[in-house]
Amino acid sequence: MTSETKATAIHCPYCAFQCGMTLSMGDAGDVEIAGDPSFPVNRGALCVKGWTAAAASIRSLGIDRGLPFPVEDIAGAEAVLLMGDNPAETMPPMMQYFDAQRENGGRLIVADPRLTLTAQRADRHLRLMPGTDAVLANGLLHILIRDGMVDEAYIADRTEGFDRVKAEVRPTGRSGWNGSPEWPRLS
Numbered sequence: 290m291t292s293e294t295k296a297t298a299i300h301c302p303y304c305a306f307q308c309g310m311t312l313s314m315g316d317a318g319d320v321e322i323a324g325d326p327s328f329p330v331n332r333g334a335l336c337v338k339g340w341t342a343a344a345a346s347i348r349s350l351g352i353d354r355g356l357p358f359p360v361e362d363i364a365g366a367e368a369v370l371l372m373g374d375n376p377a378e379t380m381p382p383m384m385q386y387f388d389a390q391r392e393n394g395g396r397l398i399v400a401d402p403r404l405t406l407t408a409q410r411a412d413r414h415l416r417l418m419p420g421t422d423a424v425l426a427n428g429l430l431h432i433l434i435r436d437g438m439v440d441e442a443y444i445a446d447r448t449e450g451f452d453r454v455k456a457e458v459r460p461t462g463r464s465g466w467n468g469s470p471e472w473p474r475l476s
């Protein structure tokens with residue numbers, strides 16, 4: 290890029306991370322695309338899909354703006370649970386936030402039947418039997434409700450139908466939905 294070349298800030302449209310990119314005209318008239326180091330989410334990093342998007346001249350395929358929270362919040366979280374999610378391979382720029390979270394003393398827990406790259410970087414890998422993720426979610430929700438750890442204001446503000454969910458949640462035993470043994474309290 291020459292000193293006179295002006296870079297235009299754009300976004301990768303492929304996923305919810307919406308990584309910042311810069312688009313500029315090279316000396317030979319070719320288009321140059323790079324990760325934008327000033328963009329606060331990806332800080333210059335792009336994944337393979339992002340580079341594919343660049344090579345495809347950023348055709349618009351629809352925009353997924355699915356992250357329901359500021360991504361910087363990850364670095365300040367005491368614990369993060371990823372259920373069947375593998376950002377180390379599907380959304381690599383996100384991993385810098387999990388690295389920061391762990392440097393800050395936080396813990397990353399990955400529930401996934403597969404030993405993914407993300408699971409290998411986690412503090413704890415819950416290697417579930419396929420099809421038992423709902424049992425885990427039910428059991429965790431049971432503990433949160435039982436021990437009064439639900440953020441009621443957040444639930445009231447951001448969700449609907451939580452009373453119906455509460456009525457359905459059951460204690461989960463090791464053998465599944467038998468409703469008998471209580472899970473241990475979290476400490």
Ligand code: SF4
Nearest residue numbers: 301304307308336339
């Ligand atoms: S993580 Fe990859 S696909 Fe998602 S927005 Fe960033 S570059 Fe695009």
